Amino acid sequence: MQIAIGLYPGFTALDAIGPYQVFTNLPGAEVVLCAERRGALDDDNGLLHLEIDHTFDDVSTPDILLVPGGLVTRRIAKERGPIVDWIRTAHATTTYTTSVCTGALLLGAAGVLDGLRATTHWIAYEQLRAYGEQPTAQRVVVEGKVVTAAGVSAGIDLALTLVGVTHGVETAQAIQLGIEYDPQPPYDAGAPSKAPPAIRELVTGVMGAAEARLLATE
Amino acid sequence: MQIAIGLYPGFTALDAIGPYQVFTNLPGAEVVLCAERRGALDDDNGLLHLEIDHTFDDVSTPDILLVPGGLVTRRIAKERGPIVDWIRTAHATTTYTTSVCTGALLLGAAGVLDGLRATTHWIAYEQLRAYGEQPTAQRVVVEGKVVTAAGVSAGIDLALTLVGVTHGVETAQAIQLGIEYDPQPPYDAGAPSKAPPAIRELVTGVMGAAEARLLATE
Numbered sequence: 001m002q003i004a005i006g007l008y009p010g011f012t013a014l015d016a017i018g019p020y021q022v023f024t025n026l027p028g029a030e031v032v033l034c035a036e037r038r039g040a041l042d043d044d045n046g047l048l049h050l051e052i053d054h055t056f057d058d059v060s061t062p063d064i065l066l067v068p069g070g071l072v073t074r075r076i077a078k079e080r081g082p083i084v085d086w087i088r089t090a091h092a093t094t095t096y097t098t099s100v101c102t103g104a105l106l107l108g109a110a111g112v113l114d115g116l117r118a119t120t121h122w123i124a125y126e127q128l129r130a131y132g133e134q135p136t137a138q139r140v141v142v143e144g145k146v147v148t149a150a151g152v153s154a155g156i157d158l159a160l161t162l163v164g165v166t167h168g169v170e171t172a173q174a175i176q177l178g179i180e181y182d183p184q185p186p187y188d189a190g191a192p193s194k195a196p197p198a199i200r201e202l203v204t205g206v207m208g209a210a211e212a213r214l215l216a217t218e
Numbered sequence: 219m220q221i222a223i224g225l226y227p228g229f230t231a232l233d234a235i236g237p238y239q240v241f242t243n244l245p246g247a248e249v250v251l252c253a254e255r256r257g258a259l260d261d262d263n264g265l266l267h268l269e270i271d272h273t274f275d276d277v278s279t280p281d282i283l284l285v286p287g288g289l290v291t292r293r294i295a296k297e298r299g300p301i302v303d304w305i306r307t308a309h310a311t312t313t314y315t316t317s318v319c320t321g322a323l324l325l326g327a328a329g330v331l332d333g334l335r336a337t338t339h340w341i342a343y344e345q346l347r348a349y350g351e352q353p354t355a356q357r358v359v360v361e362g363k364v365v366t367a368a369g370v371s372a373g374i375d376l377a378l379t380l381v382g383v384t385h386g387v388e389t390a391q392a393i394q395l396g397i398e399y400d401p402q403p404p405y406d407a408g409a410p411s412k413a414p415p416a417i418r419e420l421v422t423g424v425m426g427a428a429e430a431r432l433l434a435t436e
Contacts, residue, residue: 005291010326012239013235013239013257014235014236014238014239015396017231017232017235017266018232019233019264020231020232020266020372021230021232021371022390024263024265029266030267031263033265033266038271043250045242047238047242047249047250048235048238048268049250049268049269049270049271050267050268050269051258051265051267051268052270053267078226091334099393101398105226118361121398122398138292139400140402140404142352145340147435150398150400151396151397152239152396152397152398152399152401153239153374153397153398153399153400153401154398156371156401156403157401157402157403157404160403160404160405161313161404164404164405165409169405170417170420173405173407173413173414173417174313174407174415174417174420174421174424176403176405176407176408177407177409177410177413177421178369178370178420178424178425179369179370179371179408180231180319180339180368180369180370180372180408180410181370181371181401181403181407181408182339182357182368182371182372182408182412183240183371183374183375183397183399183401183402183403184357184358184375185375185378185394185400185401186358186375186378186379186382186390187378187382187387187394188397189391189392189394189395190394190397190398190399190400190401191397191398194400195391195394195395196391197387198388199391199392199395202388202392203392203395203396206374206392206396207396215363
């Protein structure tokens with residue numbers, strides 16, 4: 001089983017590394033980090049510098065395809081960047097096509113979400129609606145072979161859910177225990193329905209401003 | 219505030235990237251990924267290739283120091299590798315010295331844990347005892363300025379806990395909402411006390427064999 005995690009400059013690190021940590025513990029799975037080009041690729045902070053070995057063309061028929069989110073996804077989706085073509089083509093033969101966070105916008109641009117329920121980072125619900133989807137507040141949405149997760153950290157839950165389906169409950173539980181995923185957040189503010197309204201407004205403002213800055217400089 | 223995440227070849231990706239994702243959302247924080255040398259550095263899967271910009275010497279007085287775990291930590295701790303010296307020296311002036319997973323063994327080797335309660339990946343409790351510590355099954359252990367977390371994914375909980383202390387509850391909640399950390403694992407097997415015994419034995423066997431293979435090839 002080949003699992004391709006498709007990256008692009010400006011992806012959000014945990015979106016990709018959460019599922020990566022689950023999938024690389026899966027016996028018999030070949031996990032491939034790929035991008036448009038080989039070589040240097042940075043995350044959205046510009047602090048995490050990756051060297052990429054494989055292009056999208058190298059990994060044209062993955063069994064599982066996963067794309068992380070990032071503040072740049074709205075632009076990439078609009079401009080139909082190379083990752084969108086890769087998703088559309090690979091989707092024809094995947095067993096599962098999946099996204100974390102605003103990676104869902106890339107699936108949307110590739111036409112993968114047509115007529116399906118899907119989720120994304122809560123701040124991007126409106127952007128997902130632009131693809132004709134009805135976003136849900138569910139953390140992981142399984143619609144046949146298309147699986148979408150909520151923001152950033154939800155990729156861990158997505159990956160464990162997927163392993164449970166493809167390799168059975170025991171394998172998924174073993175990986176969960178291996179990465180000691182027994183979450184105990186010190187606060188209960190991780191979803192818009194749970195966070196105090198003032199916190200929600202604060203985050204909406206900060207993330208909106210960050211995206212606006214990003215779009216303005218390009 | 220400078221936050222240094224100290225890496226070494228063979229670190230476990232999520233151990234570092236969980237806290238990284240929290241800390242890089244912290245207003246005014248400078249997050250630095252550092253290692254013994256500049257240049258290429260791989261994780262324990264050999265699949266995630268990083269380019270490191272900063273050496274330990276470049277980041278000698280961080281406010282917060284964090285070290286991730288990995289299967290190689292027992293060896294590095296025993297051989298008192300460069301990261302151990304860095305921890306010992308920097309610890310004199312840190313506000314917080316912290317570890318995720320078996321990163322605790324590196325703190326132990328640096329003498330940071332002397333007389334303190336601490337935690338690590340559940341599979342390494344015995345190894346932590348070798349440093350005279352009494353490991354606890356707590357997910358995040360705060361002992362003054364020394365903060366240790368359980369395995370792999372527990373670094374997210376550690377980082378949010380720390381932000382709550384240094385920057386207040388509202389900032390921590392805003393970051394939690396920003397990374398949509400509202401965990402909903404599909405199973406409840408993420409701690410040794412919760413996983414079925416057969417799963418625990420399976421993971422113990424697999425991880426023990428992986429470490430043995432690693433030590434045999436060096």
